[in-house]
Amino acid sequence: MNRLIVLSGVPGSGKSYFSNALREDKEKHVYIISSDQIRKEICGNQQDLSQDTLVWKIFYSLVKTYSEDKNGIVIMDATNAKKEYRVDNVRPYKDLYDEVDLVCFHIDKDLVIKQNKEREFPIPEDALLKLIDAFEMPGEAEKEFFDHIDIVTDHNTGKIIKRY
Numbered sequence: 001m002n003r004l005i006v007l008s009g010v011p012g013s014g015k016s017y018f019s020n021a022l023r024e025d026k027e028k029h030v031y032i033i034s035s036d037q038i039r040k041e042i043c044g045n046q047q048d049l050s051q052d053t054l055v056w057k058i059f060y061s062l063v064k065t066y067s068e069d070k071n072g073i074v075i076m077d078a079t080n081a082k083k084e085y086r087v088d089n090v091r092p093y094k095d096l097y098d099e100v101d102l103v104c105f106h107i108d109k110d111l112v113i114k115q116n117k118e119r120e121f122p123i124p125e126d127a128l129l130k131l132i133d134a135f136e137m138p139g140e141a142e143k144e145f146f147d148h149i150d151i152v153t154d155h156n157t158g159k160i161i162k163r164y
Contacts, residue, residue: 003073003164004063004097006090006146008080008138009105010131011123012116018103018157019075025161028073031066035059035078036121046121060093067096073164081135087145094145101148103160104138108153 005022007015016034023030036046038055059078066074074097080086086102094100107115109132116122123131138149150160 001098002067002070002096003099003101004067004090004093005073005075005164006080006086006100006102007075007077007105008086008102009107009152010079010081010112010135011128012112012114012119013105013107014115014152014155014157015077015105017155018105018152018160019077021157022073022075022161022164028071028164029069031062031069031072031074033059033062033066033074033076037077040121047123060089063093064096067093079131081131083136083139083142086138087141091145099147100145101150102138102142102146103150103152103157105152106135106137107155 007018009015016036019032019034023032035055038058039048039051040046042051042055063074063076066072076090090100112132113125113128116125116128142149152160
């Protein structure tokens, strides 16, 4: 069974931490597709948005490529702050996977600000606050689209990791 896990959360909310913890915990093939990592490799800085068309082309081509591993777990590590990104951008790949899940990181704002400051490339606090304010929690369309939706509020992701 192959699975696609769509992560959703603002920078500093724990998405990459979760991805790495899942990869370390599993004997299966875990593929992490990180928009920050692709941006860093192409532009030298994960905050450089100048090549975003190329970044997203690579990002989604990897979603398709890794779907060929029928025992793989593919993690889409990107902010995915808007509902439309989480459904519309994933829809073309849904049939390539046996299960498509959403893990939404809804972490306390003060903790996110603190963790952002600890990142290799922290984003400016005013930009982070705008992202936090614009973040959309999952709605009805997502409940119908995804096989499972997990809301992470306290970084206790052990139960989620065990399910995979």
